[in-house]
Amino acid sequence: MGLELYLDLLSQPCRAVYIFAKRNGIPFELRPVELRKGGLGLGLGPEGSGRPNTAQGDAGRQPLLGARAEKGQHLSDAFAQVNPLKKVPALRDGDFTLTESVAILLYLNRKYKVPDHWYPQDLQACARVDEYLAWQHTTLRRNCLRALWHKVMFPVFLGEPVSPEMLAATLAELDATLQLLEDKFLQNKAFLTGPHISLADLIAITELMHPVGAGCQIFEGRPKLAAWRRRVEAAVGEDLFQEAHEVILKAKDSPPADPIIKQKLMPRVLAMIQ
Known part of the structure; x- marks a missing residue:
């Protein structure tokens, strides 16, 4: 399993993570979340590909996680393994999970060696x-x-x-x-x-x-x-x-x-x- 990002674009930190990953061509699987359907945690909805150079319109949408993509999934034990706080954004990279938007942005910055201006070495x-x-x-x-x-x-x-x-x-x-x-x-x-x-x-x-x-x-x-x-x-x-x-x-x-x-x-x- 590659990089997964659990995001709801209603959330401002989620938008920052999403833009950063897309702008820098970072390949990821988007696990969409709906903050308004189940609390400030998450209600996972339809999936769109987060891979760069891929259309994000309705034609590119697919069901998320098959039958498991149902209202209230954010309250499930499965999501709690990604983020025990059951909030977004959250990242899963293989067996590694991470929460908090700044930490996620810095992780992506370091792992994918994006242009220096995002977080300068100076x-x-x-x-x-x-x-x-x-x-x-x-x-x-x-x-x-x-x-x-x-x-x-x-x-x-x-x-x-x-x-x-x-x-x-x-x-x-x-x-x-x-x-x-x-x-x-x-x-x-x-x-x-x-x-x-x-x-x-x-x-x-x-x-x-x-x-x-x-x-x-x-x-x-x-x-x-x-x-x-x-x-x-x-x-x-x-x-x-x-x-x-x-x-x-x-x-x-x-x-x-x-x-x-x-x-x-x-x-x-x-x-x-x-």
Whole structure:
């Protein structure tokens, strides 16, 4: 068995892993997961080939894992062997399993010897990428996630109203974080850590597409950040970028959650976005 990636492209870390693997021609089997069908863990759905230079459209889709691809499989003992936390992303490479998106990205970077600009060998250039990766978990990721849930997923998907005051506070916090992203990391550079795209840029853009999927115009009035977004899209490939973000850009059209799914989701979502 070759490299397998368990991903749901609704998830921003999953999108980063997916784009990185595809952009660098890393052969993998995609094990799709649906976060909205069984909790924040996974509900494995139809499979698409993750191999490079292979069409990802409907014609290329196949059933995943045969009869085992059923709703709720993420709760199974089989998936728990890949990730005991039953969350995505997850990687299985033969007998080796790995969780956490940054760890997965670094593993792929080292194993497949991708171009140096993704995670430079130069000590100080590498430290700049590490600095961003250490910063983003509790800042940009948190605020982008809260913006999506407060603006769309709670009222539309779960049918739970969000007060105007809470939504305003969430968006104000996001705006402050975007300013910090510009002032501290982007500054006047082409990319967040230097003249070339790195893992920092890839992880950042996938986070920012969460509020974009919620309808937030976060790049309006921020020409520096908007220009950076265009450079990142061009560097990874616009077609791949759009493919990876197709699901999140349709988040506003999510149908209401099944009551049973809602009951499972609510306590875990509330804990996640506090």
